[in-house]
Amino acid sequence: MGCSCSKSRKVDVVHGRRPVRRLSSKDGRQAALTGAQDQRLTGDKGPQNRPGLSVQNFARADTIAVEEKTPARLTKKDLIPDVEVFKDLDKRAVQPATTPLEKARILFRWVTSHIQYAVDSYVTGSSKSKSTAPVAVFQHRMSVCQGYSDLYREMCRLAKVECVTISGRSKGGSYRVGDKFGPDSDHAWNAVEIDGRWYLLDCTWAAGNTDLQKKTFEFKYKEHYFFTDPEVFIMNHHPMDNKWQLLEEPVSLVGFENQVHLKSSFFSLGLLPKFLSHTMSPVCTQNGEATISIKLPEPMSFIYHLFPYEGGYAQDENVLHKIAKNMAIFKVAPAQKGRFVLQIYGKRGTATGQYSEICSYLIDNAGPKDLPFPPVGTSTWGPGPWLLDGFVSDVSHPRAIVTLPEGEAKITFNSVKLLQYMCDIEDDGQKWDNYAFPQVNGQTTSVFVRAPKPGQFILTIRAKKEDDKEYRKCMHYLLRCTKCKSHVSPYPKTFGTWTNGCRLYEPLDGRLAANRRVNFRVCCPHAVEVVVIAAGNFHKLARNADGSWKGNVGTGVQDSVIQVATKKPGGKIYSILLQYEVVG
Numbered sequence: 001m002g003c004s005c006s007k008s009r010k011v012d013v014v015h016g017r018r019p020v021r022r023l024s025s026k027d028g029r030q031a032a033l034t035g036a037q038d039q040r041l042t043g044d045k046g047p048q049n050r051p052g053l054s055v056q057n058f059a060r061a062d063t064i065a066v067e068e069k070t071p072a073r074l075t076k077k078d079l080i081p082d083v084e085v086f087k088d089l090d091k092r093a094v095q096p097a098t099t100p101l102e103k104a105r106i107l108f109r110w111v112t113s114h115i116q117y118a119v120d121s122y123v124t125g126s127s128k129s130k131s132t133a134p135v136a137v138f139q140h141r142m143s144v145c146q147g148y149s150d151l152y153r154e155m156c157r158l159a160k161v162e163c164v165t166i167s168g169r170s171k172g173g174s175y176r177v178g179d180k181f182g183p184d185s186d187h188a189w190n191a192v193e194i195d196g197r198w199y200l201l202d203c204t205w206a207a208g209n210t211d212l213q214k215k216t217f218e219f220k221y222k223e224h225y226f227f228t229d230p231e232v233f234i235m236n237h238h239p240m241d242n243k244w245q246l247l248e249e250p251v252s253l254v255g256f257e258n259q260v261h262l263k264s265s266f267f268s269l270g271l272l273p274k275f276l277s278h279t280m281s282p283v284c285t286q287n288g289e290a291t292i293s294i295k296l297p298e299p300m301s302f303i304y305h306l307f308p309y310e311g312g313y314a315q316d317e318n319v320l321h322k323i324a325k326n327m328a329i330f331k332v333a334p335a336q337k338g339r340f341v342l343q344i345y346g347k348r349g350t351a352t353g354q355y356s357e358i359c360s361y362l363i364d365n366a367g368p369k370d371l372p373f374p375p376v377g378t379s380t381w382g383p384g385p386w387l388l389d390g391f392v393s394d395v396s397h398p399r400a401i402v403t404l405p406e407g408e409a410k411i412t413f414n415s416v417k418l419l420q421y422m423c424d425i426e427d428d429g430q431k432w433d434n435y436a437f438p439q440v441n442g443q444t445t446s447v448f449v450r451a452p453k454p455g456q457f458i459l460t461i462r463a464k465k466e467d468d469k470e471y472r473k474c475m476h477y478l479l480r481c482t483k484c485k486s487h488v489s490p491y492p493k494t495f496g497t498w499t500n501g502c503r504l505y506e507p508l509d510g511r512l513a514a515n516r517r518v519n520f521r522v523c524c525p526h527a528v529e530v531v532v533i534a535a536g537n538f539h540k541l542a543r544n545a546d547g548s549w550k551g552n553v554g555t556g557v558q559d560s561v562i563q564v565a566t567k568k569p570g571g572k573i574y575s576i577l578l579q580y581e582v583v584g
Contacts, residue, residue: 103159104192104199108226111152112207116142117217119210145204149188152203162193168239169256172205173212177261177281177341178309178362181253185240198246199227202237205264224264235262235273258282265356269346270297282339282362285332290363292342294328299388302328302346302380303355309339309362320373320478322400323384329400333373334365350385373478374427374458381476383413391416391473402459402477404451407484411447411459411477418500419463422471423447425479427457434510436461437491440500448508451481452488466499492578497566501525502577505548511583514558521550522564524577529567531574535560558584 097103115137122144131140132147134154143151149165156163170187189202206225209218230246234256242250251259260281262273273279275295283290302323306315319342320331334340340363345355382400386392395413402409423436436459437448449459457479462471489509505521512518520532520541530549532539535556541549555562560582565574 097159100161100192101194103161104156104163104194104201105226107152107155107159107161108201108203108206109221111148111155111203112221113219114141115148115151115203115207116219117204117207117210118142118144118147119212119215119217122210122212145188148203148207149190152190156190156192164191164244165189166191166239166241166244168237168244169253170238171236171261173210175261177360178339180257181238187237189237191244191246200230200233200237200244200246201226201228222264222268224267232267232273235259261360263357263359265346266358268356269300269348269358271346271358276359278361282364283332285334285363285365285367288365288368289331289333290365292330292332292361294344296323296326296328299349300328300346301350301353301355301385302330302344304330304345305343306332306334306363307341307343308336309341315340318373320400321380322382323380323388324382324398324400328384331373332363333368334363335368337365337367339364350389374456381478383475386473386475397477400476400478402449402479404449404479404481405483407451407481407488409449409479411449411461413445414443415445415463416443417465418443419445420466420499421445421447422462423449423460425449425452425457425459427455432457432490434490434493437494437504437508439503441503442500448491449479450488450490451479451484452490454481454484456480492564492580494578495576497575498577503548504578507580511581512555512562514555514560514582514584516555517552518555519550519552520564521548522577523548524566526568527566528569528571529574531565531567533563533565533574555582558582 097106118131121131131137132143132150134147134151137143137147137151146165153163153165165188167185167188169181169185172187187204189200189204191198191200193199202225206222208220208222210216211218234245234247234251238251238253238256239245245251258280260273260276260279271294275297277291277293283292302321304316304319304321306319307313308315315335318332318334320333322329322331328346330342330344332340332342342361342363343357344359344361346358347353347355383392383395383398384400387395387398392413392415395411397409397411402411419440421438421440423438425432425435432452435450435452438461439446439448447459447461451457459477459479460474461477462474464471464473489511491508492504492510501523502525503523505523506519522530522541524530525547527549530541530543532541532551532553534553539551539553541551543549553562562580562582563576564578565576567574
């Protein structure tokens with residue numbers, strides 16, 4: 001939401017009293033104000049108890065005075081009510097209310113449902129003091145933040161609810177993380193006194209969304225900005241008078257400028273600042289990389305964008321995002337020295353749905369990372385989404401980066417369904433065939449991986465049901481290898497018949513030396529015969545007591561292929577399982 005004050009105003013203090021957050025209750029104990037984030041009084045779910053406040057029916061309060069919403073666009077030719085109608089409307093609105101809390105709620109919902117944000121006035125800076133006067137705002141049903149706040153204060157006065165207008169700096173629609181604030185205020189909001197305690201609210205930001213480029217406004221109520229906890233409110237609102245922070249330890253302007261930029265969607269997802277690994281910005285890289293994490297109270301999905309602070313194209317490929325152990329992790333490794341802006345978008349669950357921007361960080365990079373992240377066609381690395389969906393469990397490598405100390409690794413996991421898998425490895429756009437080898441035994445899957453050379457590679461594991469034509473699910477690992485054998489052989493090539501229950505004991509190398517004797521041992525469920533086809537000859541393998549098939553076969557000449565094939569009960573032809581290359 002954009003915000004603009006027609007002029008800076010001093011904070012009103014009712015009857016000369018300073019705002020307080022704590023009052024002694026009747027039994028002499030301290031009754032602490034609980035913020036809207038932890039004990040929110042919502043119109044949808046009904047009220048909850050707060051110390052010093054009686055339980056109110058906000059569902060009733062929301063419906064008493066909220067009339068049908070005005071159209072998205074209003075003109076000055078719209079019917080303008082008389083000033084007396086303004087007072088009569090307020091009297092009718094608060095008449096059913098029994099407490100100051102219900103009155104404050106009713107008036108808040110009326111203002112946020114009927115006053116449209118004057119985007120043109122904000123963008124052009126043409127707002128004048130008379131246009132933000134309460135009577136004018138009520139008549140035209142349009143204003144900027146000063147008009148919202150002063151109208152709400154005046155309606156509270158008529159309803160005999162103590163209310164003040166507060167001016168200060170804000171992180172509104174035109175704010176960008178890293179911006180510095182000048183000496184003047186740029187926004188206005190309110191505080192109301194209920195039973196001796198002050199509560200913060202912002203009618204402007206609760207009313208809806210603005211698009212400053214299109215100069216449009218859309219009504220979309222945000223419960224977050226009603227009676228917001230001061231520790232949360234300070235993330236985006238910094239009053240000119242620090243006493244209206246309602247905090248025991250006020251936050252300085254410099255501290256406010258250096259906080260992470262949190263959007264209302266962050267709190268709508270049930271997230272809190274304490275869930276963040278970093279609440280201050282900029283975040284400085286170490287050895288060219290910075291890691292930011294968010295603790296997740298429930299399954300969520302994220303996308304992100306990384307931009308140079310001074311402008312330019314997105315560099316999303318320099319961010320590696322993964323979800324592990326209920327943590328959303330973002331590894332940022334900018335390709336150049338300088339400052340960057342990381343924007344994070346989130347949504348509940350992992351199914352389809354719309355992402356909303358939840359926060360943004362300023363990243364200060366002293367130097368590029370030696371190994372940048374390879375580009376991948378997904379926003380999330382690792383098995384996190386599969387784990388959140390309950391699709392897999394008992395993952396041997398829950399993190400997205402897998403180190404191959406000797407050039408090899410084995411990744412295992414259990415799946416809830418019997419599936420078929422296809423795996424591949426690539427780097428810099430080059431695909432390395434058969435350097436990943438899947439084996440499925442019931443609901444347990446093992447993926448053997450090899451690095452063809454030192455470096456980093458993308459391992460993609462795709463899954464599908466046996467009767468599906470396409471592999472619909474996939475996950476990506478980043479493989480890092482600093483040392484491997486001088487001559488690395490791929491695994492043997494697999495075919496569609498290599499399904500659940502098939503297992504290869506030996507040989508695991510897909511390249512076999514010519515004119516050698518090699519032991520073959522393989523397991524294939526329901527097979528009545530398994531053969532090795534070499535140099536045009538069929539060599540039958542013997543069945544062992546454990547159900548595997550074993551035999552010793554000559555490899556033959558160079559540049560030929562060896563195939564392992566099986567015959568099922570009642571079958572007349574062999575089906576190819578595996579294929580090897582014969583090399584010199």
